[in-house]
Amino acid sequence: TQSTRPQRMLAAVHNNATRGDPRSVVKAIDQFCRQKEWAMNIGDEKGCILDSVVSEVNPAMVLELGTYCGYSTVRIASQLPPHAKIITLEFNPQNAAVARQIIAWAGLGEKIKLIEGSSGDWIPKLKEQFGVDTFDLVFLDHWKDRYLPDTKLMEECGLLRKGSILLADNVICPGTPEYLEYIRNSPRYKSQYFKSHLEYTRVEDGLEKSIFLG
Numbered sequence: 001t002q003s004t005r006p007q008r009m010l011a012a013v014h015n016n017a018t019r020g021d022p023r024s025v026v027k028a029i030d031q032f033c034r035q036k037e038w039a040m041n042i043g044d045e046k047g048c049i050l051d052s053v054v055s056e057v058n059p060a061m062v063l064e065l066g067t068y069c070g071y072s073t074v075r076i077a078s079q080l081p082p083h084a085k086i087i088t089l090e091f092n093p094q095n096a097a098v099a100r101q102i103i104a105w106a107g108l109g110e111k112i113k114l115i116e117g118s119s120g121d122w123i124p125k126l127k128e129q130f131g132v133d134t135f136d137l138v139f140l141d142h143w144k145d146r147y148l149p150d151t152k153l154m155e156e157c158g159l160l161r162k163g164s165i166l167l168a169d170n171v172i173c174p175g176t177p178e179y180l181e182y183i184r185n186s187p188r189y190k191s192q193y194f195k196s197h198l199e200y201t202r203v204e205d206g207l208e209k210s211i212f213l214g
């Protein structure tokens with residue numbers, strides 16, 4: 001039977017990355033996407049911006065919306081301080097299954113909690129189910145039409161504190177106009193745009209970094 005692109009990506013990680021070495025996992029995926037098949041990982045160019053935000057925030061608790069195959073999950077988790085944790089939500093069970101194996105190969109299973117299901121269903125349950133207080137960093141990389149409703153949901157559920165950072169991928173391509181309009185005009189956020197390119201291409205894209213002011 002026909003394999004899927006995430007399964008072929010996982011095979012590339014098994015064949016080219018060193019078990020327990022997150023950087024080699026990231027490199028193997030980027031090589032696969034440049035040389036074999038494009039896939040919607042944040043990629044290396046925007047990934048470097050992600051890395052710089054993670055190291056600046058040095059978060060104890062991270063929420064990632066949209067795991068896909070775990071590329072950014074591994075990239076973030078490999079930079080977290082000891083005892084820090086990342087919760088990542090993935091809607092698609094096939095993607096989640098691949099992500100679990102890529103995360104395991106990177107040796108980061110202890111730092112990462114992958115939850116299968118919709119962000120809209122799970123965000124209101126994170127406090128009671130996982131004893132979460134607030135998130136220091138939220139990485140939005142799931143579905144463009146969910147960025148704004150999920151941000152409002154996180155506010156309502158008390159998951160953000162003064163100083164929490166939201167980092168959103170794809171604000172230009174595919175584009176999240178309603179989210180940008182809200183976050184850039186809300187007095188409760190201070191936003192900054194990081195111009196870059198759509199992963200593995202020369203098409204413009206960028207990340208929007210926003211600080212929640214409380």
Ligand SMILES: O=c1[nH]cnc2c(O)cc(-c3ccc(F)cc3)cc12
Binds near residue numbers: 066
């Ligand atoms: O749906 C997406 N979720 C999260 N990240 C994405 C991402 O980085 C890129 C794209 C994407 C961009 C251009 C294109 F022609 C086809 C798909 C989609 C998502």
Ligand SMILES: [Mg+2]
Binds near residue numbers: 040041042169170
């Ligand atoms: Mg993306």
